[in-house]
Every structure is written in structure tokens, then in C-alpha cells.
Amino acid sequence: MWELLWTSDLFHHKVAIFRDNELWDLRIEEKDKIVRNGFYLAKKEKEHFLLLSSGEKVFCSEAFPNGQEKIVQVLQEEREEKLAQVSQKLEMTNPYFVFFPYGKGIFLSKKMEEEQERKRLREIFQKYEEKGSFLIRTEAKGMLERNLEQEIQQVLKEWQLVQERAFHLKKKGNLRSTVVWMEEILEEYGKQDWKTCYCENFELKETLKEKLTFYQKQVREYHGEISLWKQRKLEEQIRVLCQEKIDLASGGYLWIESTRACVTIDVNSGAGSPRRSNIEAAREIPRQVKLRNLAGNIVIDFINCKNVEEKKEIVSILKEGFLRDQHFIQWGNFHDFDLFLFSRQRKGKELSFYYSEESLFYQVQCLEEECNDLLEQKEKILLIEGEKNILQEWKKQTQCGIKDSIDFQYRKEEKESKKFHIEIK
Numbered sequence: 419m420w421e422l423l424w425t426s427d428l429f430h431h432k433v434a435i436f437r438d439n440e441l442w443d444l445r446i447e448e449k450d451k452i453v454r455n456g457f458y459l460a461k462k463e464k465e466h467f468l469l470l471s472s473g474e475k476v477f478c479s480e481a482f483p484n485g486q487e488k489i490v491q492v493l494q495e496e497r498e499e500k501l502a503q504v505s506q507k508l509e510m511t512n513p514y515f516v517f518f519p520y521g522k523g524i525f526l527s528k529k530m531e532e533e534q535e536r537k538r539l540r541e542i543f544q545k546y547e548e549k550g551s552f553l554i555r556t557e558a559k560g561m562l563e564r565n566l567e568q569e570i571q572q573v574l575k576e577w578q579l580v581q582e583r584a585f586h587l588k589k590k591g592n593l594r595s596t597v598v599w600m601e602e603i604l605e606e607y608g609k610q611d612w613k614t615c616y617c618e619n620f621e622l623k624e625t626l627k628e629k630l631t632f633y634q635k636q637v638r639e640y641h642g643e644i645s646l647w648k649q650r651k652l653e654e655q656i657r658v659l660c661q662e663k664i665d666l667a668s669g670g671y672l673w674i675e676s677t678r679a680c681v682t683i684d685v686n687s688g689a690g691s692p693r694r695s696n697i698e699a700a701r702e703i704p705r706q707v708k709l710r711n712l713a714g715n716i717v718i719d720f721i722n723c724k725n726v727e728e729k730k731e732i733v734s735i736l737k738e739g740f741l742r743d744q745h746f747i748q749w750g751n752f753h754d755f756d757l758f759l760f761s762r763q764r765k766g767k768e769l770s771f772y773y774s775e776e777s778l779f780y781q782v783q784c785l786e787e788e789c790n791d792l793l794e795q796k797e798k799i800l801l802i803e804g805e806k807n808i809l810q811e812w813k814k815q816t817q818c819g820i821k822d823s824i825d826f827q828y829r830k831e832e833k834e835s836k837k838f839h840i841e842i843k
Contacts, residue, residue: 419437419438419611419612419613420435420436420437420442420607420610420611420612420613421435421436421439421612421613421614421615421616422434422435422436422607422612422614422615422616423435423436423616423618423646423647423650424615424616424617424618424620424622424623424626424637425617425618425619425620425645425646425647426449426619426620426621426622427783427786428779428782428783428786428815428816428817429448429449429450429779429782429783429815430446430447430448430449430772430779431446431447431449431620431621431622432444432445432446432447432647433445433603434647434650434652435603435607436650441650441652441655441709442705442708442709443607443708443709444656444659444708444709444769445599445603445766446766446767446769446772447599447766451495451496452470452472452474452476452492452495452496452502453492453495453592453594453598453599454492454493454494454495454598454599454765454766455491455492455594455598456491456492456592456593456594456598457489457490457491457508457580457584457592457593457594458470458471458472458489458490458491458492458504458591458592458593459471459487459488459489459490459584459585459588459589459590459593460476460478460482460487460488460489460490460504461485461486461487461488462482462483462484462485462486463475466478466479467501468482468490468504470490471487471584471588471589471590472590472591473590474496474502475501476490476492476496476501476502476503476504477500477501477502477503477504478490478503478504478505478506479503480505480506480507482506487584487585488506489506489508489580489581489584489593490504490505490506490508491504491505491506491507491508491509492504493505494764495765495766495767497764497767506520507520508520510573510576510577511598511601512569512573513555513557513569513605513632514554514555514557514558514561514566514569515543515552515553515554515555515558515569515570515573516552516553516555517549517550517551517552517570517573517574517577518550518551518552518553519549519550519577520550520551521550521551522547522550522551523547523551524540524543524544524547524551524552524554525551525552525553525554526539526540526553526554527553527554527555527556529556530554530556530559532559535559535560539554539558539559539566540554542563542566542567543570545567546570546574549574549577550577552570576594576595576596579595580593580594597622597625599766600622600625600626600629601629602744604629604630604632604633605744606742606743606744607742608630608632608633608635609633612635614638615630615635615636615637615638616637616638616639616640616646617637617638617639617640618639618640618641618645618646618647619645623637623639643794656769656773657773659706659709659710659769660769660770660773662674662675664702664706666688666690666695666698666699666702667698668687668688668689668690668691668694668695668698669687669688669689669690669695670685670686670687670688670689670690670694670695670698670699671686671688672684672685672686672699672702672703672706673686674706674710674712676712676768676770679715680714680715680716680717681712681713681714681715681716681717682716682717682719683699683703683706683716683717683718683719684719685699685718685719685720685721686721687721692721692722692723693728695721696720696721696723696728696732697731697732697735699718699720700731700732700733700735700736700739701735701739703718703736703739704736704739704740704743705739707740707762708743709769710768710769710770711765711766711767711768711769712762712768713745713762713763713764713765713768714761714762714764715759715761716759716760716761716762717757717758717759718757718758718759719755719756719757720732720756720757720758721756722756723752723756724756729752732758733749733752733758736758736760737749743762744765745762745763745764745765746762746763747760747761747762747763748760748761778807778808778811779811781805781808781837781838782808782811782812782815784837784838785802785804785808785809785812785837785838785840786812786815786816786817786818788840789802789816789818789820789840790818792840792842793818793820797842798842799820799824799840799841799842800824800825800841800842801824801825801826801827801840801841802824802825802826802827802838802839802840802841803826803827803828803829803838803839803840803841804827804828804829804837804838804839805828805829805830805837805838806828806829808837808838809826809828809838813826
């Protein structure tokens with residue numbers, strides 16, 4: 419059984435997903451950022467570089483006309499020193515079809531083999547062919563005509579609103595009203611058997627409630643004295659996930675490292691047997707990859723894996739663990755020295771990015787949580803001492819309601835000491 423917890427803090431929306439009480443997946447989305455799959459109005463700054471109406475510079479590999487403003491879609495968010503990547507080829511995904519506003523033609527999934535059903539669906543969508551191109555998914559099979567037409571009209575209405583926001587209202591941010599990352603989570607887990615789905619201070623709960631009607635599921639709002647995030651000890655679990663060593667039940671362990679070129683996962687038997695450690699590692703690696711949001715080339719160094727049948731079993735377990743993953747995965751093979759290679763599509767940032775002690779957002783959120791804990795204990799905060807950039811950002815973002823009643827003392831950056839200190843009465 420699956421459980422989902424949706425919440426928001428000062429800078430992020432967070433979703434924790436549990437499978438049989440074990441943390442299985444974790445999504446973190448920044449509130450103020452260029453949104454993957456979002457639509458933005460852009461104009462050309464110079465060759466291959468565009469300027470969004472919101473002010474951000476992005477990369478576009480396609481030819482872009484000079485002096486024109488066009489709607490583009492974000493393919494890849496910015497990361498490290500790389501700009502966000504965009505395309506002029508737009509697509510809007512629906513559970514039953516994909517709509518391409520600038521395309522032409524009606525296309526059907528190759529998995530749909532019944533000729534009569536293909537003909538029926540094609541006739542339904544041909545009424546809207548002048549609006550753009552449609553790729554009909556297998557989920558549309560057997561859908562009533564009136565229900566499909568409602569879905570089509572809803573997407574077309576959304577596209578019309580996008581154009582109005584871009585060219586008439588001159589909106590500067592994301593032109594879409596849908597929350598794409600939320601839809602991706604629901605597409606991956608919405609059809610599973612849910613035990614509970616909680617919202618706790620989740621700023622997008624109304625959007626979530628609306629989306630859950632398609633999956634015939636409901637959300638429960640939580641207002642307890644102790645947050646579910648704390649009850650589940652999620653911060654402690656996340657800190658473990660940010661460590662390089664992960665213990666396995668048999669006595670072995672994984673050693674996970676991210677570099678600029680690739681992610682390496684070293685399987686070690688420790689006190690366990692090599693075969694058992696390899697099997698346990700194959701089961702645990704998909705969970706670790708998804709929780710940490712690891713991407714790019716991933717190299718796994720298994721232990722003394724010479725037997726062909728053992729290799730087949732390991733690969734089968736690995737692939738099963740990624741069955742519902744919404745990231746595109748390209749599978750490789752075993753190479754010399756027991757190395758197995760595969761690649762995973764990059765979406766968003768690695769988990770460690772959000773929990774780096776060098777991150778300003780992380781320090782501000784830590785300060786917010788410490789203040790909340792003290793206020794829950796009925797303590798009176800008199801003064802906060804800390805680095806200027808942390809305190810200024812906290813004053814701008816805090817929801818504690820005490821910033822005007824306390825004193826602040828700025829100090830120079832100190833790399834080895836705690837970034838802030840709170841004095842109470």
C-alpha cells in the first residue's frame with residue numbers, strides 16, 4: 419500500500435511517497451524557478467541564446483527568428499553552471515493524448531492494435547485537426563466520445579489561455595496553469611492502491627484535489643500539533659540519503675558518489691556473501707537512485723559477478739525496480755571488471771543540492787524550523803545572531819510572525835561554526 423505526503427516550506431514544495439511504511443520516493447520542487455515543461459515567452463538575445471520575459475537567459479539549439487517573441491517550452495532546468503534548455507516544439511500532455519500546438523496530423527500509439535478502435539479514435543480527433551497535432555495514447559482505448567471531447571476541449575482551452583497570457587496580458591512567468599511535476603507524480607503513482615494521501619501546509623492543495631478526481635482519490639488535510647514530516651523523521655532519513663555509504667541487510671554496503679562525468683555505485687560484501695550482496699544491491703539501487711534523483715551515466719561495480727545466470731537475475735531485478743520511473747532510462751550491459759552501465763534522464767536537481775550546508779536556502783529553512791520549534795515550546799525569542807545574507811533572506815521569507823519583535827545582530831561569515839545563533843528569554 420502507498421502513502422503520500424504533500425507539504426510546502428519557505429522555498430519548496432515537497433512530496434514524500436511511502437511504500438509499506440518505507441520511504442520510496444521523494445520529490446522537491448523550487449517555488450521560484452524556471453519550470454521544466456513550462457511555457458515562456460522568449461526573444462533572441464544572440465545565436466542560440468534567448469531571453470525569457472521573466473528575465474532569465476536560456477539556451478536553444480534551434481534557429482530562432484530575430485526580432486520576434488515566441489512561446490518556448492523548457493526541456494531541461496538549469497543546473498550547476500549550465501543554462502536551462504528550451505525548444506520551440508511545444509507539447510501538452512494529457513492522460514489520453516499528447517497535443518502539439520504547432521504540429522499537423524493524427525497519430526496513434528503502436529500498442530493499440532485493434533483496427534476498428536483505431537478508426538473510431540481517429541474520427542473523434544479529426545474534428546480538431548485544424549487546431550494542431552495529436553498523438554493518441556493507449557489509455558484512450560474504450561473511452562466514450564463525449565469524455566474524450568471534454569478532455570480535448572480542456573487542453574485546447576488551456577492552450578488558448580497560454581497565448582492570451584503571452585501576447586495580450588504579457589505575463590512574465592510560466593504561462594501554464596497546470597503543475598507539470600504534480601501531474602508526473604500522479605501519472606506514476608495515481609493508479610496504485612493508496613492507503614492515505616495527506617496535505618500539510620501544501621500551497622497547491624486545491625490544484626491537487628482537482629487532479630485527483632481523475633484517479634478517483636481524495637486528499638486529507640492534516641492540522642496536528644506535530645507535523646507528519648517530523649513524525650516520520652523525514653529530515654533524519656534525508657540526511658542519511660545524503661551520505662555516501664548505505665548499509666545492506668546482509669552486512670554489505672553501497673558506496674555512492676556523484677562526479678561531473680557520472681555516478682558511481684560500488685557494491686561491497688562486507689560481512690555478507692558476494693552473491694547475496696549483489697542481489698540486495700540490485701533491489702536497493704533503484705530506490706536510492708530515485709530518492710537521490712541521480713541522473714546521467716550510472717556505473718555499478720558489482721562483486722565478482724562472472725556467472726551468466728547471476729548477471730541476468732541482477733539486471734532483471736534492476737529493471738523491475740525502475741518499471742514505474744517517469745525518467746527515460748537507456749540500459750547498457752555488463753562490461754569487463756563486473757561493471758554495469760545505464761543512463762537515466764535528468765529532471766530537476768539531486769537531493770544533496772537542497773540539503774547542502776553551503777546552500778543559503780537550506781540555512782534559512784533551518785533557521786525557520788528552529789524558530790518554529792522554540793515558539794511551539796512557548797519560548798520567547800529575543801535576538802538572532804548570524805551571517806547577514808541568511809538573516810536578511812529569513813526576514814524576507816519567514817512565516818513565524820516575529821521578525822518585527824526581535825533584534826538582529828550580523829556577523830562575518832565563519833565557515834567552521836554554526837551559521838546562526840538564537841537567544842531566548
